[in-house]
Amino acid sequence: MAPHIVVLGSTNMDLVAYVPEAPRRGETVTGREFRTFPGGKGANQAVAAARAGATVSMIGAVGTDAFGTQLRTALDHSGVDTDLLRTVEGATGTAHIVVDDDGGNAIVVVPGANATLTGLTHGDEALITSADLLLLQLEIPLDGVVAAARHAREHGVRTVLTPAPAQQLPPELLDATDLLIPNEHEAAALTGAADPHAAAHALLDRVPEVVVTLGAEGSLYAARGAEPVTVPAPRVTAVDTTGAGDTFVGALAAALGEGRPLPSALGWASTAAALSVQRPGAAAAMPYRTEIDAAAEAER
Template sequence: MTSIVVLGSTNMDLVAYVPRAPALGETVTGRSFRTIPGGKGANQAVAAARAGGEVSMIGAVGTDEFGVRLRATLDHGAVDTDLLRTVEGASGTAHIVVDDEGGNAIVVVPGANGTVTSLDHGDEALIGTADLLLLQLELPLSVVVEGAATARRLGVRTVLTPAPAQPLPPELLAATDLLVPNEHEAAALTGLTDPREAALALLRDVPEVVVTLGAAGSLYAARGADPVVVPAPRVRAVDTTGAGDTFVGALAVALGEGRPAPEALAWAGIAAALSVQREGASTSMPFRTEIEAAFGATGGDEDRDERETDRV
């Protein structure tokens, strides 16, 4: 079983479902409201655990009711929370508007996540036991850099989701094995709007890049090889919140199991496609049996040839 440590955020998602997102200064009437445990770190942890990984979480929750529920959600999702800190004050929150097309707009308030500025000794020891370390940018940058450097020193593969997008320090890039931006984050990091060009530019700093392309699938690029686009299944999206985190969590499991990159991306793409057909982030994430069934229905890797994974 793939051992995965997630160093990342936990947030309570406060989700309003609306026909369309309001413009600046405009008020619209929503059709429903939900509170759903989330945060990019917790989402990736739950996704990886449901996909079959052995997952541990490093981060923080507050002493409020949200913190209790966030920890319980991770525990219920078979994520080890022994090193998930509880700090005085509010937990992180994400204020999300989801429109009828499944699109979303998000405002994150860090709360307890902002207190995780460095690793504890126990955190370092835990990272050393992992096959992969998953990182995002909803914790202070100092601890993300420290986590990546620790993983590199201990020989653990690092997977970084550069979201929310911001300039990445050279020391973080130097300790990153696989960078997984979406196409907007890739453009923000490089100034290039073409995903292929952006991926190639990012290869100057990291050895492997996966650019997620939403409904179009994902693009994989590695040094010394031609970029490959792996299409996504065609589905009707209900809520895309957490789809990228579902993809990364499932991708980490697939890579840890030694699947070739195109197959791993196809498997993760199916997990993300299943998630967008349901409301919520962590609540929408598929279990391994669902992913495997859908993957088998597409023919798996036996029928995956040049017609399905396009070199670009």
């Protein structure tokens, strides 16, 4: 039976400009293409988990504009339950993204409707209680994130937090987090330690398990009372790295929900992320389970 994953987080429309090289401050460059994609860290993780084989429900908010309608439809088409995706008066969140020819990106997020997610409804609470796992990120107000993590902890639901965008986290949120998944830059921002191993060790004072994602180098897993494990990523040529971290988290959540051992789950999630960076867009680039399984088998 597929695990039930609930995602509380942002839902944005990604507005993506492709350029040979990203502009410096005060500089104007000519882009070669502009595209729009469904996005937002919450919605991205929901799509990634659903395509990886989990049963996924999304708690979030979109606006009354055309972007809101398009995003709801995109989530529905990816198999994500949107019954508790709210529609609020005003604009849907947007992410303004510049992608260079090396696949790197720079992003400005305008929260829009996401800013209304300051707490939980009774329906939200019931949905979280029914879940096997809760995914959280930080593109919505911190009050809403903390409320969800606390509710999950009270009802024995495993909570996975992606601390992005990076910010200092309140003790009550860390106390209710089971697995923290920062990238190496976020881990450094949280701890002051530039070395991922040192950062992971410091974070174990706050949460029981940590996965630090290392981009093309893979991921580092650390848990209290155990030796850290580094899992390499497949070597691929990146076209667009937007959403790669969310692909990794969503696929990892699906694998953990199925009870896979963590090193195996990390390798499978890295394969999913490697597939995603070879395509343009965030949610649009996320692979389906059959693709991940086939690529993982080919890597053996």
